[in-house]
Amino acid sequence: MEYEKIPAEKFRFVQENEKLHDTELQTKARSFFSDAMIRFGKNKSSVIATWILLFLILFAIISPILSPYSIWDKDKMYLNYAPYVPSIAKMNIGILDGSRVYTSQNDAQMNYWKGIAEETGMNPVIRSVGTHEVTTKYRGQDVIRYTYDLEINTYYAMGMLYRTLTYAEFDAIQKWQNETGIQVIYPYVEQKDISGITDNPNLWYEVDSKGAAITDADGNLIPVYSTRQEIAGREYNSIRIPGDPGNYIYSYGKSGAVQCRILYYNYYIYENGHEPSFVMGTNAMGQDIFCGIGVGARFSLLFAIFVSAINLTIGTFYGAAQGYYGGAVDMILDRISDVLSGVPFIVVTTLFQLHLAKKVGVVGSFLFAFILTGWIGMAALTRRQFYRFKGQEFVMAARTLGASDRRLMFKHIFPNAIGSIITSCALVIPGVIGSETSMTYLGIVDLSAFAGTTIGTLLSQGNAVVTTSPHAVLYPSIFLGLLMICFNLFGNGLRDAFNPSTRGVDD
Amino acid sequence: MIKYALQRIVYMFFVFMIITFMSFVLIRMLPLPALPPNDPHTAILEIRREALGYNKPYLEQFGIFLKGIITKWDWGTSEKLYIGRDVWQVFVEKLPASMIVNLYSIIWTIPVGIALGIWAALKKNTMVDYTISTLTMVVISVPSFVYAFLIQYILCFKLRLFPFVMKPGTDYFSWEMFKSIVPPILALSFGVIAGFTRTTRAELTEVLTSEFMLLARTKGLTKTQATVRHALRNCFVVVVPAIFGEFIGIIGGSLIIERIFSIPGVGGLTLNAITGLDYNIFMLSTCFYTAIGLAAGLVVDISYGFIDPRIRMGSKK
Numbered sequence: 001m002e003y004e005k006i007p008a009e010k011f012r013f014v015q016e017n018e019k020l021h022d023t024e025l026q027t028k029a030r031s032f033f034s035d036a037m038i039r040f041g042k043n044k045s046s047v048i049a050t051w052i053l054l055f056l057i058l059f060a061i062i063s064p065i066l067s068p069y070s071i072w073d074k075d076k077m078y079l080n081y082a083p084y085v086p087s088i089a090k091m092n093i094g095i096l097d098g099s100r101v102y103t104s105q106n107d108a109q110m111n112y113w114k115g116i117a118e119e120t121g122m123n124p125v126i127r128s129v130g131t132h133e134v135t136t137k138y139r140g141q142d143v144i145r146y147t148y149d150l151e152i153n154t155y156y157a158m159g160m161l162y163r164t165l166t167y168a169e170f171d172a173i174q175k176w177q178n179e180t181g182i183q184v185i186y187p188y189v190e191q192k193d194i195s196g197i198t199d200n201p202n203l204w205y206e207v208d209s210k211g212a213a214i215t216d217a218d219g220n221l222i223p224v225y226s227t228r229q230e231i232a233g234r235e236y237n238s239i240r241i242p243g244d245p246g247n248y249i250y251s252y253g254k255s256g257a258v259q260c261r262i263l264y265y266n267y268y269i270y271e272n273g274h275e276p277s278f279v280m281g282t283n284a285m286g287q288d289i290f291c292g293i294g295v296g297a298r299f300s301l302l303f304a305i306f307v308s309a310i311n312l313t314i315g316t317f318y319g320a321a322q323g324y325y326g327g328a329v330d331m332i333l334d335r336i337s338d339v340l341s342g343v344p345f346i347v348v349t350t351l352f353q354l355h356l357a358k359k360v361g362v363v364g365s366f367l368f369a370f371i372l373t374g375w376i377g378m379a380a381l382t383r384r385q386f387y388r389f390k391g392q393e394f395v396m397a398a399r400t401l402g403a404s405d406r407r408l409m410f411k412h413i414f415p416n417a418i419g420s421i422i423t424s425c426a427l428v429i430p431g432v433i434g435s436e437t438s439m440t441y442l443g444i445v446d447l448s449a450f451a452g453t454t455i456g457t458l459l460s461q462g463n464a465v466v467t468t469s470p471h472a473v474l475y476p477s478i479f480l481g482l483l484m485i486c487f488n489l490f491g492n493g494l495r496d497a498f499n500p501s502t503r504g505v506d507d
Numbered sequence: 508m509i510k511y512a513l514q515r516i517v518y519m520f521f522v523f524m525i526i527t528f529m530s531f532v533l534i535r536m537l538p539l540p541a542l543p544p545n546d547p548h549t550a551i552l553e554i555r556r557e558a559l560g561y562n563k564p565y566l567e568q569f570g571i572f573l574k575g576i577i578t579k580w581d582w583g584t585s586e587k588l589y590i591g592r593d594v595w596q597v598f599v600e601k602l603p604a605s606m607i608v609n610l611y612s613i614i615w616t617i618p619v620g621i622a623l624g625i626w627a628a629l630k631k632n633t634m635v636d637y638t639i640s641t642l643t644m645v646v647i648s649v650p651s652f653v654y655a656f657l658i659q660y661i662l663c664f665k666l667r668l669f670p671f672v673m674k675p676g677t678d679y680f681s682w683e684m685f686k687s688i689v690p691p692i693l694a695l696s697f698g699v700i701a702g703f704t705r706t707t708r709a710e711l712t713e714v715l716t717s718e719f720m721l722l723a724r725t726k727g728l729t730k731t732q733a734t735v736r737h738a739l740r741n742c743f744v745v746v747v748p749a750i751f752g753e754f755i756g757i758i759g760g761s762l763i764i765e766r767i768f769s770i771p772g773v774g775g776l777t778l779n780a781i782t783g784l785d786y787n788i789f790m791l792s793t794c795f796y797t798a799i800g801l802a803a804g805l806v807v808d809i810s811y812g813f814i815d816p817r818i819r820m821g822s823k824k
Binding site: 347 | 522523525526529530533534536537641644645647648649650652653656657659660664671762763766767777778781782784789792793796797800801
């Protein structure tokens with residue numbers, strides 16, 4: 001190919017008969033904020049964290065509404081009971097059935113469960129999860145005995161209770177029984193008929209001195225309901241149990257009142273209008289944990305947002321003064337924050353509780369404790385930002401034009417620093433929640449009278465019974481763990497989105 | 508450098524005295540607990556209170572308090588929890604339990620944390636890095652008591668590998684004791700590992716991209732040589748002070764972990780003092796925790812200077 005000799009007529013102008021002009025920008029201008037949002041959207045983990053966070057906040061808002069209980073409902077009997085929802089429990093799929101595994105149940109204990117099942121019609125034994133064979137020597141012979149590991153419905157297993165009722169209550173329950181057909185009051189059993197055992201209202205059959213059932217030849221239990229009409233407290237005209245010839249007594253007279261054997265599960269329905277239903281079980285106070293987590297989280301979130309807002313305000317002004325004026329002002333203010341930041345948080349909280357709790361309330365003094373030292377980090381951040389911007393040309397220009405100090409600080413420098421200040425706030429909130437939970441967990445601050453309960457209180461109550469009722473500590477832990485992880489991921493994502501230059505660098 | 512260190516120490520001492528004075532006044536302002544009427548110590552304690560100037564101005568009381576400490580190392584007498592006993596003695600008895608748990612935990616966690624951090628930084632933007640960084644993030648976010656519950660439930664209760672709480676007694680180096688403090692050691696470890704991983708990774712990634720690393724490679728060092736001789740040394744300027752800070756922190760113990768695993772340490776003592784309103788123990792705990800916090804900051808600051816020649820030169824001006 002010959003490139004040197006291309007004839008001139010082969011060349012022509014591209015835009016020969018057209019006007020030359022720049023093309024208009026086709027894309028829309030992006031603000032700093034929307035730019036940051038796009039960057040945030042690209043960060044997958046932060047987006048997922050944000051969705052989970054929103055779900056957790058939604059949970060905190062609606063769980064106390066969904067729960068049939070308020071946080072002030074404290075059941076006296078169902079303490080640390082496992083998660084239970086009657087409708088799901090009846091489906092027998094192994095969840096939410098209020099179950100607890102009882103290991104090595106021997107024949108006597110099997111009879112005890114059978115007794116409850118026969119009398120109330122509610123069988124506490126859900127299923128057997130294991131059988132053990134034990135060989136023992138009995139009168140020189142090897143005897144094989146079986147013991148069982150059983151899943152027991154603890155709500156059914158509670159069975160009967162002795163309750164002293166007034167005549168009015170007794171009559172009201174009878175009336176309710178007639179209307180609904182649900183039996184609360186069961187025939188009375190005299191102690192002398194059950195070997196003098198006083199502490200077990202579930203015995204209605206012949207027992208030996210240890211409380212083990214004495215069965216007849218077919219292995220059936222032998223009822224020992226009292227028929228002594230002379231000790232009956234009050235007339236009973238309501239549902240009688242099957243097999244009652246009509247002379248069983250249903251109450252025991254006590255001066256001006258009656259003592260009855262009541263079935264607590266049905267008594268609960270009488271009192272509350274519905275069966276017990278605790279999605280996440282109950283805690284040591286008999287509160288619904290499902291509701292408790294929501295109430296605690298509401299408090300934690302509101303408190304944390306409130307604390308962060310106040311600390312943000314104080315810290316910004318303090319840091320602005322430090323950073324803008326510099327020199328002696330900076331030094332003196334820095335010494336003050338040095339001293340304050342040196343006081344351990346636990347000491348601050350304790351002293352505020354002891355001094356101020358009576359005057360401004362527990363929450364007020366807790367709030368002051370957070371504010372006393374909480375703003376220092378924010379002030380340091382603002383100070384750094386002010387040092388960064390105050391020497392720049394636009395500040396000098398504004399000063400030359402005669403802008404006052406206040407105008408320079410808040411109209412010119414502060415808007416430049418606001419991105420990093422706001423985003424660090426998103427990381428302060430989980431910090432506050434963490435400290436708040438620790439303090440309520442340790443019992444240094446007791447907010448249960450004010451807020452009903454807090455996550456820290458729930459954890460501390462659950463910790464005491466971790467072996468018997470792991471659910472009481474499991475659910476609050478999961479909630480708190482998720483909340484903290486998501487808040488931190490969300491905050492990190494926000495920070496990276498607003499300060500692209502610091503992506504992946506932790507300051 | 509020595510001058511700088513001395514300046515810092517003197518400054519920290521003043522901060523410490525101010526905090527101590529403030530706490531002292533605030534604690535003395537609280538109403539005094541009533542003494543049990545029939546206890547043999549009551550009369551002595553009342554005389555002691557008189558001698559400590561409980562009815563005099565606060566400044567004078569603080570003077571008496573300081574004089575007692577300086578001349579006789581007398582931190583006061585317990586008036587509630589360990590009635591009649593010297594507060595300092597009670598406190599010293601509780602120290603080893605706190606220290607041993609923390610010591611074991613940081614001895615193995617710091618190397619692990621640094622190693623993970625180095626690994627993540629060297630494999631930056633690979634699966635390894637993402638996994639380590641995400642786990643670090645998660646572990647740092649979750650409060651330590653959540654791990655403690657998990658460990659207690661799974662390892663101690665379900666699998667029965669370890670006892671539920673710390674073994675009582677003072678045989679801190681026996682096998683039985685070690686076995687009983689494995690759960691709290693584990694519970695404390697997660698946070699420390701994650702912290703060191705994060706610091707090391709952040710610092711090393713920054714150093715690895717600096718220009719002197721390129722120079723080191725161009726003058727003929729292999730990647731390993733360049734990393735070990737130049738990158739790691741620079742990264743340790745930040746990591747080593749953090750290690751010193753952590754070592755100061757070990758005597759403090761952890762309030763929450765000590766409570767969950769019933770460790771008879773200073774954290775538990777402080778909590779009991781707060782709930783039992785034993786002011787003299789609380790005063791000592793306050794001073795103790797303040798001193799630890801300040802000392803950790805001080806050690807970190809000064810060690811920066813000793814490790815990094817650039818900072819050392821800078822401070823001379």
